[in-house]
Amino acid sequence: MAAPTVHTPNLAFAAEAEPVSGATPYERYARLDVLHTLQQPRSKVDAELSFIITTQVMELLFDLLRHEWSLAQQALREDAVGPALAALRRGCHVQDVLNSSWDLLATLTPVEFSAFRPVLGEASGFQSSAYLLLEFLLGNKSERLLEMYQDSPATHQELAAALRAPGLYDDVLALLARRGLLAGAEAPGTGRYRPSEAVAAAWLTVYTDPAQAELAALAEALLDTAERVSRWRQRHYASVKRTMGSKPGTGGSSGLNWLKAAADQDVFPELWTVRGAL
Template identity: 45%
Template sequence: MATDDRPTRRELEEGIERDFSRRMSYGDYLKLDVLLSAQQPLSDPPLHDELLFIIQHQTSELWLKLLVHELRSARRLLRSDDLAPALKRLARVKHVQHTLTDQWSVLATLTPSEYAEIRPYLATSSGFQSAQYREVEFLLGNKDADMVAVFEHDPAVQVELRRLLHEPSLYDEFIAFLHRRGYPVPEELLERDWSQPHRVNEGLVDVLAHVYEKPAEHWGVYETCEELVDVEDNFQQWRFRHLQVVTRTIGHKPGTGGSSGVDFLRRALDLTFFPELYAVRTRIGR
């Protein structure tokens, strides 16, 4: 009979740091004492599944923070005509989106009975109140002034959301980029009330149809269009997965924050960030 003679332990190499009394450790750099002390269940005694609920949403907020960081950078790079690094930012955004969507499968392990036990401790708190989620939506162009009122309890957050509300979105900056590159972008899209959501513009559809007719001649713009479609597609997948998990967990109960719950989430699936990038598909191959 063969025996397994593989080692059962790994010796520490001589050069590995052991003394962190005066040097920075992994935990020091990541502030793990702060991060890992932020999970504080309100149930007493703590319910087993409340930790899952807290960690799910805290990690989502961390990823949202990175999304805001990357989208702001991509917007700034487009404004300065640095297309290649802007596309690199969008590539990272897409990977973060996949991670956020995949996370719903962890929360989906929470059964209706288990969630019912922890729901009273949420009180009126709701993911709808995520300021960073609103920042992402505003950066992508889903502007809604009514959403800003939800954050009256946090003046600093409200100021930032108002600023984003009145600034051009990522898509607005892409449209301005097209104009600077000589594409005949309709003038009304270049100077408008940025606090209003972008509405489909047939003149811009015409511009994009020209790009899609000869992609090799407009490759940078064509690639950016498809990257933006990927971002919106990923966002819709996130929304749909959220809807599915909520449906299997609470059915058609109202949301903790006062919304109608599933019906409210379903209406979000009709929202679009980049309408012309979808409208142009009807033109292709006519």
């Protein structure tokens, strides 16, 4: 099985492709001359700047989280549980920062948001391809969601490849199969992951057999990841409910209803259900 693509910028190419300016080596390394020009509010509402910066920070953290999960996948495919655990734990720290970033929007009142909401047009966080890639990695796949990227061939191609590629949990289950705990891991599908009694039984063995301590540690790291995904979705739901109530989403989504349904979905479901049998 081919190793996953690790999302790492080609700094050497970037440096060769265009001149890098900046007053100090630090500014040139971090491209601060570019970074600090990317916040351009379209209204005169003070709160819009906070909204833009928070959104941009989240997008950068999505990329970092994808990088860590891709490294975890690569390690799992090499039967290297230790490095996979390290990547998942780093990813949990990224998730903690992501979840805390909602605090920056906690004081955004409905009046403030409504004052600059018209300048967003049809723009919505629902359209974030970086976040959608994370959802695909978590097994929450939907080919229908690719339709909004038809006019962006490169992004559509990247998402289509991720849709058909193994997600993080697929690689975990493939490892369980190689360790003799599953009869065989199913090929990754292009739809949402469906819970399996066989997978639940495999996790029960992992948790109750002292010889499987390494995999039990992996299970707990995955549950740490899953719990933080739930927190993210819940914070997103609460933030939208606070700032815009039941209004439809700017991108045409059902707003609160869609977010509530997402918040109610468990990631890596058997790791939750097996706890009732322990």
